[in-house]
Amino acid sequence: MNYPNKIKKEFHKNINYANRGMDLENIINETNEYYLEKDIALIYKKPTPIGVVKVSYENNKQVINKAYFATQSTLDYNGLYKGKYVEFDAKNTESKTAFPLNNVHPHQIKHIRNVIKHGGIVFLIIRMNDIIYLLNGPDFISFIDTYKRKSIPYDYIKEYGYVLEYNYNKGINYLKYVDLIGGFVNEEDK
Amino acid sequence: MNYPNKIKKEFHKNINYANRGMDLENIINETNEYYLEKDIALIYKKPTPIGVVKVSYENNKQVINKAYFATQSTLDYNGLYKGKYVEFDAKNTESKTAFPLNNVHPHQIKHIRNVIKHGGIVFLIIRMNDIIYLLNGPDFISFIDTYKRKSIPYDYIKEYGYVLEYNYNKGINYLKYVDLIGGFVNEEDK
Numbered sequence: 579m580n581y582p583n584k585i586k587k588e589f590h591k592n593i594n595y596a597n598r599g600m601d602l603e604n605i606i607n608e609t610n611e612y613y614l615e616k617d618i619a620l621i622y623k624k625p626t627p628i629g630v631v632k633v634s635y636e637n638n639k640q641v642i643n644k645a646y647f648a649t650q651s652t653l654d655y656n657g658l659y660k661g662k663y664v665e666f667d668a669k670n671t672e673s674k675t676a677f678p679l680n681n682v683h684p685h686q687i688k689h690i691r692n693v694i695k696h697g698g699i700v701f702l703i704i705r706m707n708d709i710i711y712l713l714n715g716p717d718f719i720s721f722i723d724t725y726k727r728k729s730i731p732y733d734y735i736k737e738y739g740y741v742l743e744y745n746y747n748k749g750i751n752y753l754k755y756v757d758l759i760g761g762f763v764n765e766e767d768k
Numbered sequence: 769m770n771y772p773n774k775i776k777k778e779f780h781k782n783i784n785y786a787n788r789g790m791d792l793e794n795i796i797n798e799t800n801e802y803y804l805e806k807d808i809a810l811i812y813k814k815p816t817p818i819g820v821v822k823v824s825y826e827n828n829k830q831v832i833n834k835a836y837f838a839t840q841s842t843l844d845y846n847g848l849y850k851g852k853y854v855e856f857d858a859k860n861t862e863s864k865t866a867f868p869l870n871n872v873h874p875h876q877i878k879h880i881r882n883v884i885k886h887g888g889i890v891f892l893i894i895r896m897n898d899i900i901y902l903l904n905g906p907d908f909i910s911f912i913d914t915y916k917r918k919s920i921p922y923d924y925i926k927e928y929g930y931v932l933e934y935n936y937n938k939g940i941n942y943l944k945y946v947d948l949i950g951g952f953v954n955e956e957d958k
Contacts, residue, residue: 617882617885619886620842620879620882620883620886620888622841622842624814624815625814625815625816625817625818625838625840626815627815628815628818628832628835639836640836640837641834641835641836642818642832642834642835642836642837643833643834644831644832644833645818645831645832645835646829646830646831646832647830647832648815650815651812652810652812656846657853658853658855658883658886658887658888659886660886660887661852661853661886661887661888662851662852662853662887663847663848663851663852663853665848689810692807692810693810693848695807696809696810696848696849696850696851697848697850697851697852698810698848698851
């Protein structure tokens with residue numbers, strides 16, 4: 579399949595593969611902590627929602643005795659960067675050829691459309707073939723609306739995604755591309 | 769105590785007391801659902817963070833068998849309104865004369881300062897004496913830094929807070945004042 583090349587992409591050089599063994603969630607947490615420490619942005623992972631079934635008391639403290647993990651209807655990470663609202667989710671796929679769309683819940687897809695409509699910055703961070711990509715929300719939605727398929731071919735992710743390089747102690751500097759997609763800098767100025 | 773009147777306040781007329789019996793969290797959830805339905809804003813309550821101690825499996829499904837409620841280091845509600853980042857917390861106090869500052873955790877206070885610094889809109893919704901007030905983050909921080917007290921006198925909240933009226937099915941329209949504090953409209957245009 580051939581996709582129109584909407585934005586001129588920079589050459590993907592020197593990808594650091596040191597992150598191979600690391601969990602994507604840990605890498606993102608490390609990145610967000612770096613942003614927080616350096617006063618660059620305030621981005622947090624939302625707690626996992628749970629449905630509490632049974633609660634008791636131990637020394638006047640509430641203890642949850644039975645609960646289930648529930649599904650987030652928004653994305654896992656959100657926050658504030660240069661006055662702008664930023665939201666994203668992190669997704670892993672073992673597939674080497676296509677990103678299965680059932681990785682993203684229908685209400686999350688609806689939420690991504692909503693964030694775009696209300697002027698927020700929204701994207702997915704996808705780890706595939708040991709490379710971490712940032713796929714901008716509008717490019718993700720545009721694929722869904724145009725191709726009506728059950729998965730996004732790897733070629734599309736390579737074409738539209740921005741490669742995030744891992745840096746020890748700093749994590750993956752995804753805000754570099756948020757600057758770009760959020761309209762903070764021009765492609766030429768980078 | 770006499771506080772400088774920073775902003776001309778509108779006359780608080782016709783406060784609807786139908787909300788007296790209602791839980792503040794429910795009122796805010798109702799308001800946020802109204803905003804979502806009417807496509808006005810995307811504001812969600814973050815799930816309560818928990819510390820999971822023990823997990824088992826029941827029919828291949830994870831069940832939490834022991835967990836504790838943890839403290840949110842940010843505020844409970846955040847989201848997106850007109851492209852802007854909005855965050856707030858809801859606080860009740862039984863005291864009729866002053867809002868005890870130990871209602872707000874030190875890391876939440878630090879977070880409020882951070883949100884202000886990064887250009888977000890941040891505030892508290894305080895229910896006191898059966899009236900619901902919106903106290904803008906900068907006014908809250910300004911009190912803390914200026915007066916170094918353990919509680920905010922009710923007079924200060926009356927002076928700086930915006931009264932939120934309850935409306936059946938719509939809840940409290942706090943975005944009316946977010947328009948004001950977020951710089952979307954002038955006080956004169958209201």
